[in-house]
Each structure stands twice: as C-alpha cells, then as structure tokens.
Ligand code: ADP
C-alpha cells in the first residue's frame with residue numbers, strides 16, 4: 152500500500168507518494184498525521200489518499216514528467232530517492248486520523264476551487280495549536296512571588312479567582328534571597344498583583360523570562376507548570392432558557408429546516424437544498440436556529456453555527472449557551488492557544504456537539520453533522536483574505552453537500568448571490584416578514600437631505616438640526632442614542648480647510664490617518680507614522696489640526712452640544728485601548744452611557760432595548776468607493792443599523808443624513824425593502840455582467856518594478872485569452888485601486904465567466920507558462936468580494 156502525503160508547512164500544491172510499511176498499515180488512514188523524511192528533513196505530513204500502487208512509479212516507467220491526478224494535483228515522489236522505490240512512512244501520530252474524511256474531501260475541493268496549495272487548505276482545517284501537535288501548549292507557566300516571611304510555605308491553593316487549577320511545584324525556596332533593587336521591585340510588583348502567567352508577567356512588567364528564571368533560582372519567585380481548565384465560560388453564569396412558542400412564520404421556517412434534516416437520513420434522496428432564511432432584523436431567526444439545533448441534537452447529530460467575528464459577543468454566545476449548556480464549544484479569536492486546543496478536543500471527542508464560531512468554525516471536526524447555520528450570510532468577513540481565500544458560507548454549502556446535511560443561510564439582507572440562487576430555485580426560501588417580539592415595531596425612518604442643511608446654514612455640517620433635536624429629546628426622556636458613522640475610513644485623514652492639503656504616505660500613496668490620542672499620522676498600510684504639524688505645511692493655516700477625524704470628531708461635537716451627556720465611542724482605535732469591546736457595550740446596555748458613537752462594529756446582532764434613536768451621520772460614505780458592490784454594502788449597513796432600534800417597548804426613530812437622498816440604497820433601506828433594492832440592483836448587475844450573473848476571479852500582481860509587473864500580468868492576460876472559451880471575459884490589466892503599498896506596485900486583472908470551472912483551466916495553463924519571479928507576488932482571489 153502507498154500513501155499520498157501533503158507535507159505540513161509546504162505550499163507546493165503537490166502530494167508525494169510514500170510506502171506504508173506493513174506494521175503501520177493498520178493505523179494509517181486518510182487524514183492521519185505521519186512522520187516522514189522529505190529530502191534530508193524529518194517532517195510531518197497528512198495522508199490525503201491511500202492507493203494500491205504509486206501512479207508516479209507507473210508513469211516513471213517511460214518519461215520523467217509529473218502526472219496530474221483526477222483532482223489536478225501533481226503527484227511526485229520525495230526527492231533524493233533512487234527510483235523506482237518509495238521512502239517509507241516512519242510513524243503515524245496519535246490514534247485515529249486527525250482530519251475526518253469529509254473534511255479531507257472539503258480541503259481537496261478548496262485546493263482546486265480556490266487555486267490554493269492543498270497543504271494550505273489542510274492547514275486551514277486545523278487550529279495552530281492542534282497542528283503543531285505539541286501537548287506542551289496545554290501547560291502554562293505560572294509565576295508567583297514567594298511570601299515575605301522567610302519560613303512560610305507557598306500556599307497550596309493560590310487561587311486568584313481563576314478556575315480549579317492543578318499544579319505541580321517546581322521550586323520551593325529556603326532562605327530570604329538577596330536581590331538587586333530592580334529585582335526586588337519586580338518581585339514586589341508580582342506580589343502586588345498576586346502572580347500571573349509567565350507571558351503576562353513578562354509583558355506587564357517589561358522583564359524577560361530569563362530574569363524570572365534567575366529570580367526562581369534565587370528563591371524569590373516560583374514558576375510552576377499549571378494546567379487550568381480553560382473554559383471560556385468559566386467566569387460567566389449562564390441561566391438556562393426555554394424555547395419560545397414560535398409564531399406562524401417561525402414555525403413554518405422551522406418545519407422547512409427539519410424537513411431537510413429528515414431528508415439527510417435517506418441516502419437515496421439528494422442532499423437537502425440549502426435554505427435561505429430571509430427574515431427582517433428582529434424577526435426571530437435565532438430562535439429558529441436554536442430550536443432546529445435542539446431537534447438535531449435529539450436525533451444524535453451535531454451542528455455548526457457560523458457568525459461574523461464581530462457578532463461573536465457575549466450576548467450571542469449566551470443565547471446559545473443558555474439553551475445548550477456545556478454541549479456547546481465556542482471558537483473565537485480571543486481564545487488562547489490552550490483554550491483553542493481544548494475546545495477542538497471537546498469537539499473532536501464528541502463532548503461538544505454544537506459549535507459556534509466565526510469563519511474557521513466551518514472546519515470544526517463535528518462527526519455526524521446534522522445542520523450548519525450561517526448567520527448574516529451576506530457578511531464580507533466570511534471571506535478569508537489570504538490563501539486559501541475561501542468564503543466560509545460557500546465552503547459551508549459544500550461541506551453540507553459532502554456530508555449530506557441540512558444548511559440554513561440566514562440574513563435580513565441576503566447577498567445578491569444567495570438571493571439569485573433562491574430565485575432560480577437552487578436554494579429553498581423561508582421568510583420571516585415581521586418582528587417577533589410582541590411589542591416590537593419597525594422604526595420610523597427620516598431621511599435628512601444634508602444639501603438643504605448646507606444651503607440653509609451656509610457651510611457643510613456634520614449634524615442636522617433635526618438630529619440634534621432628536622438627541623436632546625432622548626436625553627430629556629432618559630432614553631439612549633446610537634450614532635453611527637458608516638465605516639471608519641471617512642475623513643480620518645487631515646485635510647487643510649484652506650488649501651485642501653492632505654498628508655500622504657509616499658511609500659503607499661494613501662492618505663495618512665490621524666490619531667488623536669497620540670496626535671500623530673499613521674499609514675494604515677505600512678505602519679509608518681509622523682507627528683502632526685501645528686499649521687498646514689502648505690499654506691500655514693493654524694486651523695489645520697482642529698478638524699479632527701471621523702468618530703473622534705463626532706464625539707467632540709456631541710460633547711460640546713451636550714456637555715452633560717455620558718458619551719462613549721467604539722471603533723477599532725478605541726477598542727484596542729483601555730476599555731474592551733465588552734466593557735463599552737455592557738456599560739451602554741446597563742444604561743451607564745447615554746450616547747454610543749461607533750462604526751459598523753455596533754451595527755451587528757446586538758440588542759439594546761432602551762435605544763430609541765439611531766443617527767446615521769454620513770450615510771453616503773460607503774457609496775463612493777470604487778466597487779460595484781458599493782450600493783449593496785450601503786443598503787446592508789443602513790438596514791442593519793436601522794434594525795438596532797425599536798427592539799424594546801418603545802418605538803424607534805432613525806435619522807439618515809445623506810447628500811444623495813434619492814439613491815435606491817438609501818430609499819429602500821428606509822423601509823427595509825430588500826426585495827425592492829435587490830430587483831433594481833440585479834438589473835444593473837445583469838446589464839454590466841457582474842456577479843451574481845457571473846463568477847469573478849481577481850488577480851493581483853505586485854512587485855517593486857512597475858513596468859515589469861504590468862508586463863507580466865499583461866502576458867498572463869494574453870495567455871488566458873488564448874486558452875479560454877468564449878464565455879470567459881478577460882478585462883484589461885489596470886493598476887489596482889490601491890496602486891502602491893509597501894513600495895510595491897500593484898496591478899489587477901479581472902476574469903469573469905458563468906462558472907469558475909471555465910476560468911481555472913486556462914488560468915492554470917497561463918500561470919504554468921508564465922513564471923512569477925521571486926521578487927513579485929501573485930494573489931488569485933476566486934469569487935473576490937473586494938477589489939482593493
Ligand atoms: P433575529 O435573529 O432575526 O434578528 P432574534 O432571534 O434576535 O431575531 O429575535 C428578536 C427578538 O424577538 C428577541 O428578543 C427574541 O427573544 C424575540 N423573539 C424571537 N422569537 C420570539 C417569539 N416566538 N415570541 C416572542 N418573542 C420572540
């Protein structure tokens with residue numbers, strides 16, 4: 152028997168044949184992790200396929216070229232081998248395959264569809280701590296100062312409010328140590344905070360691990376291996392919740408989901424159709440998911456729920472945890488390596504049967520999968536922005552197909568791709584047209600024409616009188632306001648009000664972003680920064696700096712207008728400092744804040760019963776980006792934000808300030824009229840032949856030498872034109888919307904076709920014939936969502 156192996160950490164896109172020794176044959180299966188020699192190196196690899204004989208060796212009888220197998224992967228044998236014999240597998244790791252067979256199939260499909268090396272796709276299946284295979288990751292080192300009394304013994308249960316810890320003592324000191332001043336200070340600091348994980352101590356007190364080891368030798372601190380039960384819910388009390396009685400729409404939707412779940416048990420029937428759950432914000436989609444999952448668990452099956460990372464708030468997690476208790480595993484980016492490892496093990500061992508997480512959770516090793524839910528399926532954050540550039544929603548549809556299981560895509564504003572699939576009958580549809588909570592009503596939406604405001608006040612303003620009045624009213628009544636700036640990018644650059652000068656990063660050709668908290672300009676591409684001049688460098692106007700930026704500027708204006716209001720701001724800048732995301736939101740939820748100002752971060756999946764006013768300060772700022780999806784994104788954002796109000800007993804009001812009140816994305820979002828918007832938008836897309844009427848692949852080539860980059864991409868375009876059938880549209884090679892980054896020039900080529908399968912063969916051939924030199928980088932983005 153031979154095994155086809157993908158080498159861990161490589162990106163060659165090749166599988167290599169190895170012999171499976173007799174004594175390992177029993178434990179070696181598809182998905183097993185194995186140790187092999189590759190050249191002279193000992194490496195880890197994954198068994199992708201088992202076969203009776205090596206195609207490579209068979210093909211080697213005559214010629215010497217690699218043969219593509221059925222999946223288009225190149226087969227080869229490990230280098231350095233006297234042909235025609237194969238190197239053996241040396242050992243098989245652990246018991247049982249690390250990768251479940253359907254997931255291995257999924258990885259191979261991704262490799263082919265997204266034109267990504269198969270090794271990368273396998274890598275994407277496994278969280279880093281699992282892939283590294285080191286159980287040492289599970290153990291952390293805990294540092295504590297030795298008690299001050301010389302003869303005291305360190306406490307056996309040094310509990311800092313942390314969970315049930317087991318630990319083994321490594322060093323117990325005897326005599327009072329002699330320390331330098333600096334060392335003594337450090338020990339005092341550690342004592343003051345009651346000790347901490349080694350990594351924390353190192354970063355908190357700006358010392359090194361060596362210093363701590365020295366202190367350990369001196370007997371001033373203890374460093375112990377301590378294994379804690381790393382439970383993301385350890386500090387949260389979750390009260391169980393009961394299923395709500397469903398309204399008619401919800402009951403119908405649930406029945407449709409469960410029809411699919413029943414159908415999946417019948418191997419003779421086709422896999423269930425994906426179901427688009429199209430329900431306005433607050434219509435009770437989540438309750439449908441919860442009850443569908445409960446039914447799936449009852450049948451002994453598991454479920455995966457994908458949510459956008461941004462919506463993975465304690466509120467969301469709590470709703471699932473309160474229904475399913477410790478049967479759920481939560482995967483999110485804030486988990487440490489150890490926690491991630493533990494959660495993965497709980498899923499793999501079957502202890503956790505419901506997985507909630509962002510895009511990578513689509514690869515969770517749930518066996519006997521009964522249902523996948525993709526909430527907010529239109530979210531661009533489901534797309535991975537590095538190789539493999541997969542869209543988790545589409546991968547989820549493929550996984551459901553492979554596993555013959557039901558899948559629900561939920562949204563109030565479906566992606567036009569999904570909407571079209573529903574219209575053509577590829578997907579089934581269930582609708583929830585009304586808000587579910589008895590007393591909830593749709594908000595009253597006012598569109599404020601800012602052109603008129605400007606004309607009346609004689610100068611452009613950020614706030615209309617109507618919106619300011621509405622805020623004042625809320626403050627008087629003790630109700631809350633959300634102020635929303637459409638995307639962080641707006642006006643974060645400093646523009647001189649007199650001459651229009653904009654400070655720009657020379658290496659990247661983009662405007663610097665102004666950061667008020669440290670008063671400097673930063674390039675968000677390369678990280679370069681500089682201090683802000685007090686006056687405009689061009690004309691000397693001292694007003695230069697006073698204008699400030701997007702959310703910060705709004706905060707300033709609001710606090711000037713309403714000096715007694717309690718105001719908080721939440722955007723990517725504010726949340727990386729002092730107060731976390733969660734802190735800001737809980738303060739708002741508990742009524743400690745009157746006005747919350749934010750970017751799209753506050754637009755998703757949150758429940759604020761006392762919010763009765765939402766102001767969208769600049770509704771147009773996402774309309775004017777060079778992307779054919781600008782209208783769709785604007786509609787989605789406006790509808791989502793409007794959906795934040797009126798969730799409690801009080802009717803909500805929304806003010807949309809805009810310079811283009813007639814734009815359909817603005818008009819239709821007013822009444823959450825998705826269908827009206829989609830109909831118009833689809834007409835335009837059809838006419839221009841954009842997705843969803845075609846599949847689009849975006850090639851970006853970058854390198855230091857502009858003309859070389861343009862010339863090579865030109866040759867690739869020419870080769871694709873030559874090899875493709877008439878249905879493939881090859882655009883002109885153009886500078887990318889971000890033409891320069893990190894001193895690299897970037898060019899772009901768009902390929903469109905009715906199906907990606909028409910694009911990939913001529914593209915592979917074109918790339919094989921036109922080698923990309925080491926100085927350049929090519930990214931191939933299949934089903935690209937962003938053209939930047
Ligand atoms: P969506 O996920 O569609 O935005 P949610 O599931 O968050 O909607 O529901 C919105 C609100 O309606 C929640 O407060 C939820 O508890 C409530 N709700 C959902 N279903 C029902 C129901 N059948 N009866 C009463 N309230 C419901």
Ligand code: ZN
Nearest residue numbers: 656659674677
């Ligand atoms: Zn830069």
